[in-house]
Amino acid sequence: MFDPYKVREDFPILKRKINNHPLIYFDNAATSQKPRQVIDAIKEYYEQHNANVHRAVHTLSLEATELYEEAHGEVAKFIGARSMEEVVFVRGTTEAINLVAYSWGLKSLKQGDEVLVTLMEHHSNIVPWEILSKIKGFKVKYLDVNNDGTINHEAFKEALSPKVKIVCVTHVSNVTGVINDVKLLAKIAHENGALMLVDGAQSIPHIPVKVKDLDCDFLAFSGHKMLGPTGIGVLYGKREILEKMEPFHGGGEMIREVSFNPKTRKCTISWNDLPWKFEAGTPNICGGVGLMAAVKYLKTLGMENVKAHECTLTEYAMKRLKECEKTTVYGPQDSTIKCGIIPFNIEGFNSHDVALLLDSYGIMIRSGFHCAQPLHQKFKLSSSARASFYIYNTKEEIDSFIEALKEIEQSL
């Protein structure tokens, strides 16, 4: 039985008071808080097992290597990948998408080709493609979204053509919380000969996701939004595609051999096996260990339970927000097609005012563009306030949030 009150006991930070109020953390789409289990795993790693990984023979290095590889395996099982070879550890979603852009795109994209993205993408799923398009001369094509922030599947089909080589779509919008049917989009993309990259930054922490079911070619996500530490993230890629790709960064770890020929005075280089081919240099070992602890924690809770809890909170918050007469909520009003992210504005205040005012009540939310300026332009918004929920949030916290909003409305 999922019990958010019991879950809260695992999060030391939730005992804090901010501005003399109990901390209410509603900025989970930006980053999540960390349970004791993750904090302890990191502490234990540095106190008991710290060493560099691979190619060393001593005991500590063996322990560190086993932990780091086990972390890849745990993540692979969590997302339903065929093996750990399909799981590359990176710094986060942004680096994962950049890896695909440069390692796959630099070789595979050319003038006349198109990369299809949607208007709801986070900047990290737009900017790498725009930068690369300047080098390779291909076009970044933007798919408009419906007025409620959902994708029109017919428009998606029409946007596809043999020119489109890759479709890059977020699974869950970081602004509206809309859940895209990426399984269907991947099917349509594949029927048109395009690869499918899914930005899973806002989905992997919140809903059950299996890559085999989605049949996406790439999936990018961050550890820190799913209870793990910052600086660690994942790129999943289908093995057959990753094998054909060139490395992203060069250095130690990612090579099998660098053989110098004294006659030609040149080096012959061969790449390491997957996934190490894409993990140049000493990796974020401790980050991997922390991510593994986060994955185990989420698995213990059960991702279906996580999803159900957030659905309950979202539905409750959406219902109660109707009591706030000067508050406008953006995106779909149907809470069943979205995750626990609610963008809103209060008449007479800009979003930063709202965030600062809520801060004085101990309520942490985000304000601004949320790195999704094109979607704000589509909604004709100069910015928005955003509340986002996770496993440790409760209905009582939403009640406090609503009461604070009502007081802010009345302060005008």
Place this chain on the structure above:
Amino acid sequence: MNAETIVQEYIARIEEACGAEKDFIVHFKYDKKDEAMAKILKKAKVEKTVAKIIFDLTYGNFSFRLYATGKVIFKKIKDKNELYKVLSDLLL
């Protein structure tokens, strides 16, 4: 004291918020916030106050909102240089 010294004495951080508004959020140092707020309230004109938690203020052509938590949101400021000038005037 020059503008930079004054700003360094009172201000912990300045954030340029994203959004079309281009607001600047100024966070006062915790142990200096009461002194900073007192100085600002002495120099700026209080247009409106909400329970002495929020103060809508004007100073010359600039309007801004001061929070009792030790934060100020400046709107329609051209750039950081202009912000530094206003802040140093207010905090001198």
